[in-house]
Amino acid sequence: MRRPARLLALVAVTLLAGCGKPQFSDAEKKTVASLALSNLPALKTDTTNRFADLPAAAALGSTLFFDLSMSRDGTVSCSTCHKIDRQFQDDLPQAVGVGRTNRRTMPLAGVARDPWFFWDGRRDSLWAQALTPLENPLEQAGNRAAYAHYIKARFGERYERIFGPLPDLSSIPANASPLGNDAEQAAWKAMSGAQRDAVNRVFANIGKAIAAFERSIEPQPTRFDRFAVDLVTGAKPRPEDAFSPQEIQGLKLFIGKANCVTCHNGPRFTDNSFHNTGVPPVKDLPPDRGRIDAVAQVEADPFNCLSAYRDGDASACGELRFMVRDAPQLVRAYKTPSLRGAADRPPYMHAGQFSSLDEVVAHYAKASPSVEGVSEVHPLDLSDRERAALVAFLKTLSEQAGQ
């Protein structure tokens, strides 16, 4: 009688050990590994910007990035919204430059790896992106002729050491741009084609210098990355790196039942694509249809990859050449943001619609239909405990890895 009892106990212990220990299947481990920062490939050369990896260009770009004079009234720089001590974002629901915009400032870690820029992808290179706020009347509100004059006066020597001789700007109006106010547009129209090209070239190089600087802004390893490496290598985590049962539950939900990893995939937790997830519009903002309206804008951008201002050959322009131009899925579709550091930067979504990660998770669980177009999100049955676990996991993407 004693023996069968002992044997039964042994069987029970073996089974329990089998159930309790390995929390991750091989498939789950593979997915976790695919999310680790150690899996991030080296940053590719940007052939459209031959100055992208030139230290002098990055240094000039850094100066320009923080320079308040790079705006109409001398009060706004890139760093006004992309704050260096705040993950290069501003904690506001909508960015405020010279005026209030209709979109949330995006953080910049890993931005040089994006194929598309802005929430709707209305620019197709980092350098073309950098030019856009410079002339947006709600952001830096300047004009390209004024920027060219300013660069020549303030940074002429530095500019010429990187990009070669500046053009003769003596006959160029002080203020002119195809996007400016009526007087600036009229001045732009009055310029010759050669003059416009000369200004555009200086303007494009401003973007290329800023992009060279931004390439250095990369995501940093977090507690999750340490955990992922330990999980995959089978190493025993140090006590400070180990995940709590709640964080483990959250990670398993993230890559499993909650389907987050479908779009938030790879080491940057983004598929770099656009999705309608039923995020509601903000009442007092102008109509916003997301990607569907950005297609024409990027095609018309005089600084896009197929323009004369691109360096290198057109083989780098695949994203633009083969982009989806007209499909119902583009309506109110916005870029999948990276989730690295997200826990530390509310509010969330393209216009700061949600003030906490709890609200974000609740939105995805409920999966309300979109006001226009069709949401790709399906309702999820998540308990309060499961929602809290997802949020706990997301926080591990913000905490620095132990040294």
Place this chain on the structure above:
Amino acid sequence: MASIWRYLLAGLGLTALLAGILAVVYLMAPQWGQPTGPDVSRSKASENGLFVASFQPEAGAVRQGELETWLLTLKTKAGAPVEGAAIAISGGMPQHDHGLPTSPQATDYLGEGQYRIEGVKFTMSGWWQLHFAISATAGSDTVVFNVVL
């Protein structure tokens, strides 16, 4: 006597252990026993049998999240290369109700029935479908390739 009991108990114990392990394996692998996934063969006859098509990534392996070039090779039933075909490409993820993230196009004819398909991109893991509508002198037909990542 004692040894027989021991063997019996050991046998019983091992059976119980095996049952336990099988139960755990069964519980942890819910996908087992379900219908097998889509046909992922890279070479097949078109819907109405007009063509034999094969579809391969130019780089050999599929890389998620990268813009890729694939090669579509079209032959007639008799094995002759299909030249001058007009090819329209669409597709998406049947389980997510969305289309492709890019618009792949046939950009070049390489000879021997081989067409270069540029702009292919799979942004997420899962089941993708690529539909090819092919029009050539032999007639028009379609073929669907499944790619599972």
